[in-house]
Amino acid sequence: LQEVLDGYQREHPGVSLGLAYYPPDELLEAFKQAAATRRAPTILLGPSVWGPELYQAGWLLDVGALLDPELDQAMYDAAWSQAADGAALIGLPLEFQGMVIYRNRALEPAPAGTLAGWASRAQAFREASPPGMIWDMGFRSTAAAIAACEGALIEPNGEPAFWGPEGVCWLNLLQDWARGGRVVFNREDDLQAFRAGQIPWLIESTDQLPALRAALGEQSLAIDPWPRYEATGVALKGFVWTENLYIAAGHPSQDLEAAWTLARLLLSPEVQSLLASPAGAAHLPVRADAELEDRRMEEAASIVRSGMPLPLHLDESRIGEALEVAAEDVLLRGAEPSFALALSKDRWEAAGGSGP
Secondary structure, three states, X not given: OHHHHHHHHHHOOOOOOOOXXXXXXXXXXHHHHHHHOOOOOOEEEEEHHHHHHHHHOOOEOOOHHHOOHHHHHHEOHHHHOOOEEOOEEOOEEEEEEEEEEEEEOOOOOOOOOEHHHHHHHHHHHHHHOOOOEEEEOOHHHHHHHHHHHOOOOEXXXXXXXXXXXXXXXXXXXXXXXXXXXXXXXXXXXXXXXXXXXXXXXXXXXXXXXXXXXXHHOOOOEEEEOOOEEOOOOEEOOOEEEEEEEEEEOOOOHHHHHHHHHHHHHHOOHXXXXXXXXXXXXXXXXXXXXXXXXXXXXXXXXXXXXXOEEOOOOOOHHHHHHHHHXXXXXXXXXXXXXXXXXXXXXXXXXXXXXXXX
């Protein structure tokens, strides 16, 4: 990014640039405080899920009127899904991120085409290498698999959409998935074991690719397609989201003009290709014409682009807890899926829809 900004500065010597970094868990609150006191930076780089809240607070610009046809057509549709709030374009996607299946070739030489085949291999691995696989069944890792049940997570109003047969199908799917492995929820046991070469698969986000490549080595690491669920004939999916560029409201027109010029530079095919270098930022590009020559990154990009877009109006803490409570009842306490889902719904409704 600094290399790109240096190039921009040479082309626009009259524009002053300042780049500030905050740890991810501090950046959102820092921006909110700055925006509330009219001290917001002109540009914010952050996850797509931040956009709706900041836009509805009046702190972001709708940049839809600035969008030109060339850029519109060059971008993947999955990227635009992470930048729109209704009719408003509240940001510009800069890179894809998402959940994928990593595989250690030294432990498993080929991908599994079906969920049953995957579970069978996990059982065989447990027998050969106890205690065997570790599956993290937390929301980010597994909720998008409801696509294999042809279901959705939320209604347009943000309320749950999984209380029916699709939710029961998803819990049955998790039962089939988890056979042959130890189940955890939102822990790093699986990540640590995979990095140490102890388990053959890992469900994790693409931002872990550089670290996993370094840990396992180029020849051992693979990224697999999602397997097909035999009960429905439909493949599982993982979530996809983007890192976005947001332009803050309330700045003079000359600042906004400079911000848009920089945004367009960051979304040019040349810069998208530069940022995709595994030796640099290792971003998964959002433009179809960006060059991506690294094999592992191409595997990740092709899978992520067809993933389930992470709903921007999803209250992840509430919806995630409702799903995880049902999954824990099934996978850790042996409850029947339809009973577990009904119980989760009862808890949700008893709490007035504010959470289970």
